[in-house]
Amino acid sequence: MQRNARLEIDLKALMHNLSVVRQYSANAKIIAVIKANAYGHGMLSIGRQLENAVDALAVACVDEALVLREAGINAELIVLQGFQNQQQLDQCLAFNLQPVCHQDWQVELLSQAVSQHQLNCWLKVDTGMHRLGVALKQAALLSQQLEDAAVVKKVRLMSHFANADDSSSALNQSQLDAFNQCQQQLGLEASLANSAAILSMPQAIKHWVRPGIMLYGSSPFATQPASEYDLKPVMTLKSQVIAINSLSRGQSVGYGGLWSCTRDSQIAVVGIGYGDGYPRHAASGTPLLVNGQRCPLVGRVSMDTICVDVTDCEAPVQTGDEVILWGGQLDVNEVAKAASTISYELLCHAGRDQ
Ligand SMILES: *Cc1c(COP(=O)(O)O)cnc(C)c1O
Numbered sequence: 001m002q003r004n005a006r007l008e009i010d011l012k013a014l015m016h017n018l019s020v021v022r023q024y025s026a027n028a029k030i031i032a033v034i035k036a037n038a039y040g041h042g043m044l045s046i047g048r049q050l051e052n053a054v055d056a057l058a059v060a061c062v063d064e065a066l067v068l069r070e071a072g073i074n075a076e077l078i079v080l081q082g083f084q085n086q087q088q089l090d091q092c093l094a095f096n097l098q099p100v101c102h103q104d105w106q107v108e109l110l111s112q113a114v115s116q117h118q119l120n121c122w123l124k125v126d127t128g129m130h131r132l133g134v135a136l137k138q139a140a141l142l143s144q145q146l147e148d149a150a151v152v153k154k155v156r157l158m159s160h161f162a163n164a165d166d167s168s169s170a171l172n173q174s175q176l177d178a179f180n181q182c183q184q185q186l187g188l189e190a191s192l193a194n195s196a197a198i199l200s201m202p203q204a205i206k207h208w209v210r211p212g213i214m215l216y217g218s219s220p221f222a223t224q225p226a227s228e229y230d231l232k233p234v235m236t237l238k239s240q241v242i243a244i245n246s247l248s249r250g251q252s253v254g255y256g257g258l259w260s261c262t263r264d265s266q267i268a269v270v271g272i273g274y275g276d277g278y279p280r281h282a283a284s285g286t287p288l289l290v291n292g293q294r295c296p297l298v299g300r301v302s303m304d305t306i307c308v309d310v311t312d313c314e315a316p317v318q319t320g321d322e323v324i325l326w327g328g329q330l331d332v333n334e335v336a337k338a339a340s341t342i343s344y345e346l347l348c349h350a351g352r353d354q
Pocket residue numbers: 033035080160193194195196210211212213214220
C-alpha cells in the first residue's frame with residue numbers, strides 16, 4: 001500500500017539539534033528523552049542513532065524500555081514513571097533499567113527487593129508541579145532508604161518544571177530554589193532541566209539535562225520559532241495534490257460549508273487528513289507549503305483530505321505536486337498554534353505508526 005501522506009525523518013537534523021543541546025548545557029550529561037515513540041519519530045531508529053552519542057536515554061514506562069533492550073540497545077535507560085508493580089521492578093533489575101521513584105511505595109518495594117542484580121535509580125521530588133514527585137519533606141528519609149537498599153547502586157535526584165515554557169512565571173524560580181535546597185541537603189547528583197529550561201534557565205542546568213522536544217527540532221516556546229535557537233526540524237510531514245477544482249466566488253468548500261470563496265478560486269485537494277495525524281482543529285488559514293510556496297488551508301479537515309487555496313501560487317499547481325504540512329521551511333509550531341495545540345501533540349500523532 002502506498003499512502004499519499006508520508007513522514008520523513010532527518011537524522012542529520014537530529015544530530016545537529018543534539019549539538020545545540022550541548023552548546024546550551026555546558027558539561028552536563030545528556031539524557032535524550034525518547035518516550036511516546038520518540039515524539040512520533042520512531043523510538044528504535046532514534047534510540048539507535050542516539051545511544052552512543054548521549055549519556056542516557058529516557059522513556060515513560062517499563063514496556064518502552066523493554067522494546068529498546070530487546071532491540072539490543074544497551075545504553076543507560078531511565079524509566080520516567082518508574083515501575084508500577086513487583087513484576088516491573090523485577091524487569092528493571094533484570095534489564096538494568098533506572099527507575100524513577102516518585103511515590104513512597106516504590107521506594108519501599110525497592111528497599112525490600114532481593115536480587116542478584118543491582119540498579120541505579122532516581123528519586124523524583126515535587127518542587128511545585130504537583131504531578132509526579134515525593135514531598136520535599138520526605139526526600140531525606142526516602143533517599144536514605146534508597147541508598148541503604150541492597151539492590152541500589154547509585155541514587156540521583158530529579159524534579160520537573162511546570163511552567164518552563166513561560167519565562168514570566170514566578171513558579172520557575174520557586175521550583176529552582178526548592179530544588180537547590182533539597183539537592184544541597186542530600187548531596188546527590190541531580191537533573192532538572194527539560195528543553196525549555198535548557199534554553200532559558202542556565203541556573204537549572206545540573207549534572208544531567210533531559211531534552212526532548214528540542215532534539216526533534218521544535219521550539220518549546222509558543223512565541224519563539226525553532227530557527228531562533230538554530231534548531232532544525234527532524235520530521236517532515238508530506239503529501240501530494242490529488243485534485244484541483246476551479247470554484248466560483250460564493251461556493252463553499254468541505255464539510256459544513258465552513259469556508260466560502262471570496263473570489264473565483266483554484267482549490268487544491270491534498271491527500272492527508274486527521275486519519276494521518278493532521279490536526280482536525282486546524283483553522284482555515286493554517287499555512288502549508290505547496291511546491292514550497294505558503295498557501296492557506298480552507299474549510300474543515302477531513303479524515304483523508306484537506307483543501308488548500310492555491311489561487312495565488314506563482315506557477316500553476318498540478319495533481320501530484322508536493323505539499324508539506326510541517327517541517328522544512330514550515331515550523332510545526334505555526335501549525336500547532338493554528339490548531340490550538342502544541343507541537344508535541346502534532347508530532348506524536350503523526351508518528352504513531354512509525
Ligand atoms: C517528557 C519529559 C522531558 C522532556 O521534555 P521536553 O519539554 O520535551 O524537553 C523531560 N523530563 C521529564 C520528566 C519528562 O516527562
